[in-house]
Amino acid sequence: MEPILLKNVGRPDSHRLEHYVQSGGYRGIQNALKLKRDTIIQMMKDSGLRGRGGAGFSTGLKWSFIPKDPNLDKYLACNADESEPGTFKDRVIIEHDPHLLIEGIMIASYAIGAATAYIYIRGEYEFGARRLEQAIEEACANGYLGRRIFGSDHNLDVIVHRGAGAYICGEETALLESLEGLRAQPRFRPPFPALAGLYGKPTVINNVETLACVPSILDRGPEWFAAIGPQKSPGPKLFGVSGHVKKPGVYELSMDVTLRELIFDHCGGMRDHRAFKAVIPGGASAPMMPAADLDTPLDFESIAAKGSMLGSAGVIVMDESTCMVKTAFVINRFFSHESCGKCTPCRDGTPWISQILKRIENGQGREGDVELLESLCTGIFGRCFCALGDAAVMALRGALTHFGEEFAYHIAHKKCAVTN
Amino acid sequence: MLNEKTLKAIRNLEKDYPDKRSLVMGALWAAQRCGSGVLTKEDLESIAERLDISPVEVQAAATFYTMYNVLEPVGRYHIQVCHNIPCNLLDAEQIVAQVEKSLGIKNGETTADGKFSLTTVECLGSCGTAPMMQINDEYYENLTADKVDQILESLE
Ligand SMILES: Cc1cc2nc3c(=O)[nH]c(=O)nc-3n(C[C@H](O)[C@H](O)[C@H](O)COP(=O)(O)O)c2cc1C
Ligand code: FES
Numbered sequence A: 001m002e003p004i005l006l007k008n009v010g011r012p013d014s015h016r017l018e019h020y021v022q023s024g025g026y027r028g029i030q031n032a033l034k035l036k037r038d039t040i041i042q043m044m045k046d047s048g049l050r051g052r053g054g055a056g057f058s059t060g061l062k063w064s065f066i067p068k069d070p071n072l073d074k075y076l077a078c079n080a081d082e083s084e085p086g087t088f089k090d091r092v093i094i095e096h097d098p099h100l101l102i103e104g105i106m107i108a109s110y111a112i113g114a115a116t117a118y119i120y121i122r123g124e125y126e127f128g129a130r131r132l133e134q135a136i137e138e139a140c141a142n143g144y145l146g147r148r149i150f151g152s153d154h155n156l157d158v159i160v161h162r163g164a165g166a167y168i169c170g171e172e173t174a175l176l177e178s179l180e181g182l183r184a185q186p187r188f189r190p191p192f193p194a195l196a197g198l199y200g201k202p203t204v205i206n207n208v209e210t211l212a213c214v215p216s217i218l219d220r221g222p223e224w225f226a227a228i229g230p231q232k233s234p235g236p237k238l239f240g241v242s243g244h245v246k247k248p249g250v251y252e253l254s255m256d257v258t259l260r261e262l263i264f265d266h267c268g269g270m271r272d273h274r275a276f277k278a279v280i281p282g283g284a285s286a287p288m289m290p291a292a293d294l295d296t297p298l299d300f301e302s303i304a305a306k307g308s309m310l311g312s313a314g315v316i317v318m319d320e321s322t323c324m325v326k327t328a329f330v331i332n333r334f335f336s337h338e339s340c341g342k343c344t345p346c347r348d349g350t351p352w353i354s355q356i357l358k359r360i361e362n363g364q365g366r367e368g369d370v371e372l373l374e375s376l377c378t379g380i381f382g383r384c385f386c387a388l389g390d391a392a393v394m395a396l397r398g399a400l401t402h403f404g405e406e407f408a409y410h411i412a413h414k415k416c417a418v419t420n
Numbered sequence B: 001m002l003n004e005k006t007l008k009a010i011r012n013l014e015k016d017y018p019d020k021r022s023l024v025m026g027a028l029w030a031a032q033r034c035g036s037g038v039l040t041k042e043d044l045e046s047i048a049e050r051l052d053i054s055p056v057e058v059q060a061a062a063t064f065y066t067m068y069n070v071l072e073p074v075g076r077y078h079i080q081v082c083h084n085i086p087c088n089l090l091d092a093e094q095i096v097a098q099v100e101k102s103l104g105i106k107n108g109e110t111t112a113d114g115k116f117s118l119t120t121v122e123c124l125g126s127c128g129t130a131p132m133m134q135i136n137d138e139y140y141e142n143l144t145a146d147k148v149d150q151i152l153e154s155l156e
Helices: A017-022 A027-033 A037-047 A059-064 A090-096 A098-112 A126-141 A172-179 A208-220 A222-226 A259-266 A300-305 A324-338 A344-361 A369-380 A387-413 B004-016 B020-034 B041-051 B055-064 B085-089 B092-103 B145-154
Strands: A075-080 A116-121 A157-162 A203-207 A236-243 A249-254 A276-280 A314-319 B077-082 B116-121 B133-135 B138-140
Touching: A017 A098, A017 A126, A027 A098, A027 A208, A037 A059, A037 A098, A037 A208, A037 A222, A059 A098, A059 A203, A059 A208, A075 A098, A075 A172, A075 A208, A090 A098, A090 A126, A090 A208, A098 A116, A098 A126, A098 A157, A098 A203, A098 A208, A116 A126, A116 A172, A126 A157, A157 B020, A172 A203, A203 A208, A208 A222, A208 A236, A236 A259, A236 B085, A249 A259, A259 A276, A259 A314, A276 A387, A314 B085, A324 A344, A324 A387, A324 B085, A344 A369, A344 A387, A369 A387, B004 B020, B004 B041, B020 B041, B020 B055, B041 B055, B077 B092, B085 B092, B092 B116, B092 B145
Parallel strands: A075 A116, A075 A203, A116 A157, A236 A314, B077 B116
Antiparallel strands: A236 A249, A276 A314, B077 B133, B133 B138
16 A cells, blocks of 8 residues: 555654655645635545544544534644553654644644644653644744634644643543643543533544544545545554564554454564464454454454454554463553542452452462452443443453453463463 | 743743643643752642642642652653553563662662662553663663663663
């Protein structure tokens, strides 16, 4: 596939405005400014673009929920929190092609009528945050941002807002709370952010990669975009592959690629001549999939049909030397650490699960522990304020479903069946 | 007390938000970066005063986020080793052990001279180059035990 999102990555000075313009950049926004807002939103719907932040929601539909009243302030929030374990794709765009993101933000802001856009970037990405600030300065200096952009009557300020270490800030309503200077705890919905978001005003929240897809749709047309890859999951997609593969990294592919092709063709197969054991296809929240599922294409529906989710497309590959009890523990430790404390099932349930997994891992598991874990899963799933608790359960259930015998072995023999 | 550099940074943020409360995170960052690296009770109180909110609201925000060093100082070099699953698969535990051995401290501790602190942290978005660690603002990737020692030695 012709690279679209990564086409500038690896070129010298790819982060500079001059380079971006030379590569055809800032044509999409100039096309957009000649169109009616509704036309752009229709183009987004026609393109079939689905959100790359995890849920795969139609971007055009999301933008269409914003009220049209010109007297209402509206906001765009770009979700650059990228904290889902195994996910490192947005960082590549931010650091290597910040103007691609900025152009996407410009088009989205124009389409929904927002004059201010915030980029919420995780605090650890300080290098990326500076890159974005430099790029915004360059764009302002050239009259691309600020008042009357490209001579239109549209104004736009883009502001970089640094997070400070909290996974939950990636959840869109927690992100808004954080932007408002509060503890980042999710909000009750409804009202949805499209009606009452940042400062109670209509707000669109989009992921970095989603927005980075937008300029090409305005430049080359929605039909062109819709023709890339599977019909229901069109367009270029970034897959961040990590774990036991020979060539980990970020790959741009269409979503008809199968797990097998991604791991064995693109990533050079497994390292150290070990056999494949399992893969987590969409960041730590996504349930793991066994070898039997390797021929599944990486589109939203096909992965869901196998009981997992494409999520953030952080593909974590594990070989035969991996202990699944330990894997489950490390993943659950994360969710337990990141629970925001707002609702009881998640706040109290996730550390309890961690405690049980830890004792099983340490050879102190008790008979009945697996059943206890299962009952905790039932107690948490669907009963939490946001999807964090559900994610913790889904990840654990994946391990129990496919590798339950390893948990049983640990408990019965007080040691690991894999690493001994 | 907030120094002049911090106050200036906070003033610069004012135009970015319609509501002063939104400056909390930026103000905390400014105070931490432009100051001694630790946020004192007085810092939180002065931020509250500048933003017209109560000190407890600033404290509530500050203590929610792990990157703010509220009341507790960290070493001049804050070593944060990622221990989430992709790094763990490539033996992040060995990296933690190596730092502990080289510095003679345990996870969560600071060396007696105040130079180094060690913390294990969750995924830093660098899983394709695992195992990795962050020291202050810098990422160090594709680590091995030898590389860890070289990096630690290179820090003044
Ligand atoms: C616990 C949790 C963490 C999330 N973290 C992120 C994240 O780091 N980045 C992101 O873009 N979306 C994240 N999301 C999804 C966002 O809530 C939201 O759906 C997304 O940013 C919407 O953008 P999109 O439509 O462009 O995908 C997270 C969701 C949950 C429940
Ligand atoms: S797991 Fe270590 S950087 Fe992602």
